[in-house]
Amino acid sequence: MKRDVIKRLKALDKIELTDLANLLSVKVDRLRGYVEEWKRNDMVNIITETRYQIKPGKRLLEYKTLPEIILLKELLEWGDIDITKAKNKTSIKKEDFNPSLSIILKNRLAKIKKINSRSVISIVDKNKALKYIEGKDLLIKSLINEGIKEFKSEKDIDKDLMQLLNRPGILELTKRRIEYVVFKRNPEIIISDLQKEEIKDLTRDIIISGEWKKKKIKEYDVQSSSYVIYSGKKHPLTELIEEIREIFFEMGFEEVTGPIIETAFVNFDMLFQPQDHPARDMQDTFYIEKPFDKGDIPFPELIDKVRKTHEDGGSTGSIGWRYKWDIDEARKYVLRTHTTATTIRNLYLNRNRESLKLFSIGRVFRNETIDYKHLADFMQVDGILLNKGANLRLLMGILERFFKKLGAKKIKFWPTYFPFTEPSIQPTIYSEKIGEWIELGGAGIFRPEITESLGIKHPVLAWGLGLERIVMIKYGIEDIREIYLNRLSWLRTRVL
Template sequence: MSQVFHEIEKKIITSLKDNPKQTMEKLEKSTNLSSDQIRRGVEWLKLKELANVVESTTSIFSLGKNGLEAFEKGLPERRLLNLLKDGPKTMQDLQKELGSIFGPAMGLARKNNWIETNEKISLKHSPIELPGEKTLKKIGNGKQPKNEIDVVDLSSLLTRPDFLIEDIQKSKEISLTNHAKSIELSESIGAIDVEAEVPQIFAARTHPLKDTIDEIREIFVTLGFSEIVGSMSQSSFWNFDALFTPQDHPARELQDTFYLDVVSAKKIGTPEQIKNVSASHKKNWRYLWDVNEARKMVLRTHTTCVTIKHLAETKPDEARVFSVGRVFRNEKVSYKHLVEFNQIEGVVVGKNATLRDLMGIQREFYKRIGITKIKFWPTFFPYTEPSLQTMVYNDRLGKWVELFGMGIFRPEVTKPLGINKPVLAWGGGIERIAMLKYGLDDVREFYNNNLNWLRSVNKCQ
């Protein structure tokens, strides 16, 4: 049965038969089609395995501000050598003639032994062509692709500021497959392929990461917890100081935290809370606590600031609350770290609450989400003591991986805020749980909008 082709496809095939390899731009001219029509037509032919598309990048160089000046007047070192052709000159005379380029010109001339310096500066040798001059002449006031420029000569200008401007251009070259070359378009005119497959339709649904967040939220609600919410921008007082993090702690530096520029909190807490937190820092960390440092606004680095602020305001005798939300860390993006991610945070307040209770809550949570191999390792966190790290076994990787951190809030955290009962606390990144759930090794996959992966996940559910 003959294939059915759209008129756009026919024009592209006909043009490529006459001229076997063309860019998208050349196809526009040879077919009189718009760029959007060419793009769609090529995609259709690719899906039918009738077109090959080869992508390439080309570097195009033009002269920058200093490069244009050198093209018109000569390189700094050339101008220096030209001045010395008339005879030795004093350094003051050369500085007056050359101005700001005197220093670079002298440096290169001395390095290459083109001049000698006594009472005056005199010329020893003047090269016929200096490194970079050939490139300046080649580019001139126009533009030149990198493959048409002497690479060695070009490299001598790349290190000079504002000499070259590089424009990286991407292009696609289209050609027909062997099968497409043998197609007779006249056979397809008016044909209707009644056996053609209907288009595949994918119904919209929620993202897998959103599903994981909703599942975690439902688990804690069924365990008797209430959800609380808070602002994503917080004062340093609640994000750090109230949690007994000293003001000189590395986590508070710009390398780890996003600060909001020219913004400070007018009210960070009650006078009593500020007084008590300040006293706790002075007594235990032994430094002069600065209220202005506490007023600095940040994008929250954890959701603990939401829960501790809630407890400080309500001072409950008993409580079971959790918070889910985005947090921000000024970290290098990698397969396991993001600058913005989702975190679950929870606390339990009770007169008789113990670390054993906290481990039991964690075991029950992991069991409900489908993780059964769990153990707890002692660790350190600034605002909990004792502190534990939850480790879960990843069968696919064949090793233990860390998930939630947990512990009991230190008295230095709770007492200054008027909380007089033990507080069990835990928290961790939701993306890490989702990676285990969906068998991913790279956390960035959740944000890549990879439709093939998203559809494969949907089919499995």
């Protein structure tokens, strides 16, 4: 073996396995077998590290910048412009228009004004917009020029890059596993093993010829681990859904389902949410464009009642929201933002019953920026109870029983505000793993503006919570995205 190779190995604290293989002119797979043997004999250590590599995605390379930056520059040039006209005029792809506009609105760089029933985009602050463009352009330019950025851990990735990683085609994240070899003894003595041809199978001919005396015989390790057999198991979220179903069935509830695509009338208006509420804006709700952007009101007999309740309170004793209710806004199709859209549907369909206990589990959608604690597509459970004697004490009792059946030991309720309910409470449970109180969804009693406009005479208790939050607490997950990554290492090793 060349002296300069040995000298170099002695000078290094550690060397990457692939570099060592290249240095010694052997295949990585063959070298890995020797390294494992050296490790068992306490001659080397193996250190494994993970590197996170970020590189520009296809869409970013195509645009040479972010699509919202192109749109923002165009809006600065055009001035106030109708949304439809802007969509037809922009140079970015049609499918990128709504997400780009949503980002611009969320960063309060522009706003949407109503002018003669038209929706017009207007820049809020030109200097702020120019500063935003300058900052993003610098970030993207450095990314494209460097090609690949590497980080030691996911925590080292700055916030701006993490936000871009959640967007398809903008950035790509890959993990690179690096194996390092650390020599605990003289590398010259250790690596001399590679110079000897190794006998893996001791045959009759090798024994008779005496050839075995000149070569190294591969050691047989009787203590080496056998192959690990992983039993099949359900995904944690699937297990939780089944567990929640069982709990509600035990408590006498009926399960109901509903469409994922809803009219705004059911998703918002029947729940007494005003049409100018921020949650109904494009930057918070996914509106459907194709094949139809609007549909018929599913319960036309409720239109006048809901309109009056919104405008002046109708016969509920409320003063309403004091604005002119627009039926065209109510006809718009949306991806449901909560499973309350399903329970309110079924509550109305069963409005003549004296007692009713319903729950619904399903996917909901919100135009959220995806990060370690937010998803745009997630699971929610919703429950309602209709009864003449229903009150806040009963609601807290139901929720306490529910959470205890899920394994919670300490439960508290805090007064809070939610738009659908009054009074409203916030259930919290104490997590032993985290060592703090955690908020889980919301609950309350439906407001009279909801129940009376639907023709319901008795109080209705209502509650809802996100299922992914419970999975995170139960399994100590810090990043909500981990639930859907389907990492086999986690799925295989988690406790049943």
